[in-house]
Amino acid sequence: MCEKTASNKCFEGTVEQYSHQSDVLNCKMSFTVFRPASKDSSAKLPVLFFLSGLTCTDQNFITKAGAQREASKHGIVLVCPDTSPRGAGVEGEDDKYDLGTGAGFYLDATEPKWSKHYNMYSYITKELPELVHKTFGTDPQKMSIMGHSMGGMGALAIALKNPGVYQSVSVFSPIANPTAVEWGQKAFTVYLGDDKESWKAYDPCELVKKYSGPPMDILIDQGLDDEFYVGNALRPESFTNVCQEEGIQCALRLHDGYDHGYYFISTFVSDHIVHHARYLCE
Amino acid sequence: MCEKTASNKCFEGTVEQYSHQSDVLNCKMSFTVFRPASKDSSAKLPVLFFLSGLTCTDQNFITKAGAQREASKHGIVLVCPDTSPRGAGVEGEDDKYDLGTGAGFYLDATEPKWSKHYNMYSYITKELPELVHKTFGTDPQKMSIMGHSMGGMGALAIALKNPGVYQSVSVFSPIANPTAVEWGQKAFTVYLGDDKESWKAYDPCELVKKYSGPPMDILIDQGLDDEFYVGNALRPESFTNVCQEEGIQCALRLHDGYDHGYYFISTFVSDHIVHHARYLCE
Numbered sequence: 001m002c003e004k005t006a007s008n009k010c011f012e013g014t015v016e017q018y019s020h021q022s023d024v025l026n027c028k029m030s031f032t033v034f035r036p037a038s039k040d041s042s043a044k045l046p047v048l049f050f051l052s053g054l055t056c057t058d059q060n061f062i063t064k065a066g067a068q069r070e071a072s073k074h075g076i077v078l079v080c081p082d083t084s085p086r087g088a089g090v091e092g093e094d095d096k097y098d099l100g101t102g103a104g105f106y107l108d109a110t111e112p113k114w115s116k117h118y119n120m121y122s123y124i125t126k127e128l129p130e131l132v133h134k135t136f137g138t139d140p141q142k143m144s145i146m147g148h149s150m151g152g153m154g155a156l157a158i159a160l161k162n163p164g165v166y167q168s169v170s171v172f173s174p175i176a177n178p179t180a181v182e183w184g185q186k187a188f189t190v191y192l193g194d195d196k197e198s199w200k201a202y203d204p205c206e207l208v209k210k211y212s213g214p215p216m217d218i219l220i221d222q223g224l225d226d227e228f229y230v231g232n233a234l235r236p237e238s239f240t241n242v243c244q245e246e247g248i249q250c251a252l253r254l255h256d257g258y259d260h261g262y263y264f265i266s267t268f269v270s271d272h273i274v275h276h277a278r279y280l281c282e
Numbered sequence: 283m284c285e286k287t288a289s290n291k292c293f294e295g296t297v298e299q300y301s302h303q304s305d306v307l308n309c310k311m312s313f314t315v316f317r318p319a320s321k322d323s324s325a326k327l328p329v330l331f332f333l334s335g336l337t338c339t340d341q342n343f344i345t346k347a348g349a350q351r352e353a354s355k356h357g358i359v360l361v362c363p364d365t366s367p368r369g370a371g372v373e374g375e376d377d378k379y380d381l382g383t384g385a386g387f388y389l390d391a392t393e394p395k396w397s398k399h400y401n402m403y404s405y406i407t408k409e410l411p412e413l414v415h416k417t418f419g420t421d422p423q424k425m426s427i428m429g430h431s432m433g434g435m436g437a438l439a440i441a442l443k444n445p446g447v448y449q450s451v452s453v454f455s456p457i458a459n460p461t462a463v464e465w466g467q468k469a470f471t472v473y474l475g476d477d478k479e480s481w482k483a484y485d486p487c488e489l490v491k492k493y494s495g496p497p498m499d500i501l502i503d504q505g506l507d508d509e510f511y512v513g514n515a516l517r518p519e520s521f522t523n524v525c526q527e528e529g530i531q532c533a534l535r536l537h538d539g540y541d542h543g544y545y546f547i548s549t550f551v552s553d554h555i556v557h558h559a560r561y562l563c564e
Contacts, residue, residue, distance in 0.1 A: 009507065010545035066348035066548065225291070263292035266348065 002135060005030070011072035012037040015062055020131065024122045025085040031128065032058040034068050034078040035136060046142035046167075046280035047077040047132060048273070051124065051158075053149030053173075055102045058082045061148075064262040070273035074281050077138050081128055083151070088117035098183055099190055105178075106154030107202045109191040118191055121202075125158055125165075144276040148172040148265060149228070153184070156204035156218070156239070163213020167279035170219035170272045172265050173226055176239035177205045183233055205235075208242045218243065218250040219275045221268045223258030284417060287312070293354035294319040297344055302413065306404045307367040313410065314340040316350050316360040317418060328424035328449075328562035329359040329414060330555070333406065333440075335431030335455075337384045340364045343430075346544040352555035356563050359420050363410055365433070370399035380465060381472055387460075388436030389484045391473040400473055403484075407440055407447075426558040430454040430547060431510070435466075438486035438500070438521070445495020449561035452501035452554045454547050455508055458521035459487045465515055487517075490524045500525065500532040501557045503550045505540030 002020035009015075013036040022029045038045060048071070050061045058080045061067065071078050084104030090113060093100030104120035133140050145166045147155030152174025159169035178184020179199045188199040200206035222229055222236050229236075236252050243250035258264040284302035291297075295318040304311045320327060330353070332343045340362045343349065353360050366386030372395060375382030386402035415422050427448045429437030434456025441451035460466020461481045470481040482488035504511055504518050511518075518534050525532035540546040 008541055008543055008545040009505070009539040009549075011549050015545050063544070064345055066351070068545075068548070069348070223291070257291040259290055261290055262345070263290040263297050263350075266350070267291075267293050 002131060010034065011068045013068070013072050015068065017058065018135070022085075022123060022127060024119045024127050025088070026117050027085045027088050029082055029086065029123075030058050031082060032062045032080045033132070033136065034062060034071055036072045036075050036077065038075060044137055044139035044142070045075055045077045046144070047079055047136075047138040048276050048280065049079045049081070049124065049143070049145045049155075051106060051145070051147030051151030051154040052080065052083050053151050054083070055097050056083050056151075057102070060262065061265075064266065065269045066266045067269045067273055070270040074273060074277040076273065076277060076280055077132075077136060079128070079132055081124060084120060085117040090114060090117060099187060103150065103187065105150060105187045105191065105202070106158065107191055110198065111191055111193050114191050120154070121158070124154065125162060142167060142280050144168040144280055146170045146272055146276070147174065149234075149260065150175055150183075152176070153178055153202070153204060157202050157207055159216070160204060160207035160211050161201075163211065168217060168276045170275050172221050172268070173223065173229065173234055173260050174204070174220065174236060174239070175234055177203060177235040179203045179206065180235065180238065181233045205238050205242050208239065208246050208248060211246065211248065216248050216250075217279075218248070219272060220250065220252045221255065221272070222252060223255050223260060223264045225257050226260040226264075228260055284413060292316065293350045295350070295354055297350065299340065300417075304367075304405060304409060306401045306409050307370070308399050309367045309370050311364055311368065311405075312340050313364060314344045314362045315414070315418065316344060316353055318354045318357050318359065320357060326419055326421035326424070327357055327359045328426070329361055329418075329420040330558050330562065331361045331363070331406065331425070331427045331437075333388060333427070333429030333433030333436040334362065334365050335429075335433050336365070337379050338365050338433075339384070342544065343547075346548065347551045348548045349551045349555060352552040356555060356559040358555065358559060358562055359418060361410070361414055363406060366402060367399040372396060372399060381469060385432065385469065387432060387469045387473060387484070388440065389473055392480065393473060393475050396473050402436070403440070406436065407444060424449060424562050426450040426562055428452045428554055428558065429456065431516075431542065432457055432465075434458070435460055435484070435486060439484050439489055441498070442486060442489035442493050443483075445493065450499060450558045452557050454503050454550070455505065455511065455516055455542050456486070456502065456518060456521070457516055459485060459517040461485045461488065462517065462520065463515045487520050487524050490521065490528050490530060493528065493530065498530050498532075499561075500530070501554060502532065502534045503537060503554070504534060505537050505542065505546045507539050508542040508546075510542055
């Protein structure tokens with residue numbers, strides 16, 4: 001059960017915010033959805049999940065990216081979850097921007113301190129889609145996923161861990177090799193513990209090596225003036241290199257002058273929706 | 283002189299924020315500009331001002347409306363000023379959302395308490411355009427103006443008070459007849475005093491009656507589920523009625539289900555840019 005807390009008409013459809021009690025996160029969660037106008041109210045619409053980056057909520061993408069225009073055109077439902085549990089009450093969860101609140105890293109924590117609440121992987125892959133399909137009558141056979149930064153990591157990892165479940169995947173500026181960079185190492189140590197082997201379960205570069213499923217067609221956009229890319233904290237090339245070795249189709253587009261933020265995303269988001277529409281709306 | 287405080291590439295151009303000392307407002311002001319990529323760096327680009335509504339800053343439109351896509355296509359510079367002086371120190375200026383900070387009403391205050399700082403009319407029509415042309419080399423002969431709500435009132439009033447200066451005007455959900463509604467009456471009493479005759483200098487419905495200048499072609503978009511429209515606080519029909527009487531071309535488009543917010547604006551903003559491009563980019 002979820003409760004609608006806001007509704008605004010947008011590109012003939014509606015942007016709606018919902019609140020619900022999450023069983024896997026053990027707290028109240030919000031998510032935002034764009035529901036395109038549909039001529040046939042019984043039609044099961046395709047659904048595209050967007051996973052946001054560090055410090056974001058369910059609101060950033062839907063208010064800033066301008067994706068509704070193209071999603072409306074193709075009749076795709078957009079679902080924007082939050083980036084972590086909220087108000088879980090875990091000690092220290094609000095102390096750092098890249099750990100705890102706003103920084104769930106789309107994994108299931110195993111460390112006892114965090115494992116009761118910080119289970120974003122199960123939330124995004126099981127609880128939320130079930131709720132979405134039940135509430136909006138969307139098509140479980142027509143799901144795709146995209147994300148940005150930490151959410152780019154999440155989208156890649158989730159698509160690779162669930163072969164065939166997501167029809168397509170695309171990302172902006174992903175933390176593509178988290179086990180090799182400080183962001184990922186810090187978060188994985190806290191959420192998963194010191195055993196580095198366990199970290200591989202959420203690292204796209206590791207997951208590609210094990211992937212076995214339908215052919216994939218991955219789109220990555222990366223700004224060349226992105227401070228985190230320049231600082232070697234994202235490493236999309238590490239991912240495309242493994243993809244090439246493994247024979248997985250992955251296009252990395254590098255964009256001169258663009259940075260890590262939503263002005264960058266807004267510039268290329270239509271290309272991403274079109275990418276997904278090819279697989280969701282055939 | 284103004285100082286660039288932020289710059290982000292967006293749709294091949296850049297979104298830039300500037301800070302400067304305003305002589306007419308007697309305080310430091312920020313504005314945000316979208317500068318489209320230009321093949322000819324010596325070309326004088328056309329410029330479109332967007333006046334925001336109550337509580338907004340120079341950021342709301344540029345982050346939420348998604349106007350850069352179309353502005354980039356037509357090579358139009360967007361300029362988004364703030365909605366009032368900031369930190370002027372006038373007693374009570376921060377007490378109400380619809381008066382003082384964030385609520386300058388695009389007029390020049392005459393009441394002594396406000397008149398040192400609250401001169402948004404002069405700021406928008408004189409100081410800011412001069413600064414913009416000087417800083418960005420834009421074309422003073424190719425200026426247009428648009429706005430939302432209080433900024434819709436401002437855009438209409440400013441275009442009507444300056445015949446021939448703005449090539450075109452368009453608005454979303456304007457406070458079209460401020461002297462007839464509480465918002466306007468309250469603000470005008472505070473800023474301009476009790477003499478209701480003086481209020482007419484900023485009421486679009488009054489200004490249309492006196493307009494004498496080149497033919498106008500005004501576009502108004504209004505959501506029918508806009509609580510302020512429903513509550514009779516906007517009154518676009520009052521404006522279109524006077525336009526009809528005076529023979530001024532004005533299209534009012536009423537949109538079923540849309541409200542007062544940026545999801546509404548984002549849906550129709552491209553139409554507005556196209557409207558202005560017809561006059562700015564011929």
